[in-house]
Amino acid sequence: NAGVTQTPKFQVLKTGQSMTLQCAQDMNHEYMSWYRQDPGMGLRLIHYSVGAGITDQGEVPNGYNVSRSTTEDFPLRLLSAAPSQTSVYFCASSYSTGGVYGYTFGSGTRLTVV
Amino acid sequence: AQSVAQPEDQVNVAEGNPLTVKCTYSVSGNPYLFWYVQYPNRGLQFLLKYITGDNLVKGSYGFEAEFNKSQTSFHLKKPSALVSDSALYFCAVRASGGSYIPTFGRGTSLIVHP
Numbered sequence: 553n554a555g556v557t558q559t560p561k562f563q564v565l566k567t568g569q570s571m572t573l574q575c576a577q578d579m580n581h582e583y584m585s586w587y588r589q590d591p592g593m594g595l596r597l598i599h600y601s602v603g604a605g606i607t608d609q610g611e612v613p614n615g616y617n618v619s620r621s622t623t624e625d626f627p628l629r630l631l632s633a634a635p636s637q638t639s640v641y642f643c644a645s646s647y648s649t650g651g652v653y654g655y656t657f658g659s660g661t662r663l664t665v666v
Numbered sequence: 667a668q669s670v671a672q673p674e675d676q677v678n679v680a681e682g683n684p685l686t687v688k689c690t691y692s693v694s695g696n697p698y699l700f701w702y703v704q705y706p707n708r709g710l711q712f713l714l715k716y717i718t719g720d721n722l723v724k725g726s727y728g729f730e731a732e733f734n735k736s737q738t739s740f741h742l743k744k745p746s747a748l749v750s751d752s753a754l755y756f757c758a759v760r761a762s763g764g765s766y767i768p769t770f771g772r773g774t775s776l777i778v779h780p
Contacts, residue, residue: 656712
């Protein structure tokens with residue numbers, strides 16, 4: 553089925569560990585982005601990409617890295633996990649940056665840092 | 667700068683009654699407005715959008731939203747609520763033109779009681 557696939561669905565990390573959250577889409581969308589969702593905070597943009605080889609920071613980029621080597625994939629890397637990064641992470645993609653046609657979201661990765 | 671407010675953390679409504687989920691916004695120039703729905707343990711799904719034209723926008727699952735420029739509002743409505751409409755609803759706004767990235771609200775939890 554066409555859409556945005558995120559892996560893993562759940563992850564527990566120890567403080568200081570690193571990991572990569574995977575995101576892949578098969579809709580040939582140029583725009584991809586990562587959000588974190590925290591209670592009472594809504595969705596906050598971490599990083600985004602407008603095409604292969606092009607990335608930029610969102611509202612809350614500290615502690616996260618991204619790269620976009622292909623149109624399909626947009627992994628999010630946590631370099632040294634901290635408890636403050638406990639959250640639900642969503643990847644989203646769209647034909648356009650502004651989401652005029654709507655964003656397609658993945659089902660999320662629930663991350664707990666202990 | 668652009669911002670969106672969802673003044674109610676939770677809305678309770680009886681099944682069969684009309685529902686309204688409120689959204690107000692602030693943006694320079696004309697707005698593009700969006701509603702998304704998130705069911706438990708799922709990613710967000712696009713419901714509807716206002717770009718231009720008729721102030722009453724119809725979307726998926728029988729939902730509609732009314733754009734009111736003078737009140738800077740974009741309230742989500744449905745004439746007859748279903749228990750299955752219970753979910754988290756997000757409003758988003760961006761400035762028209764260019765490639766602005768939408769800003770999401772904090773979300774409103776809709777609970778429809780049988």
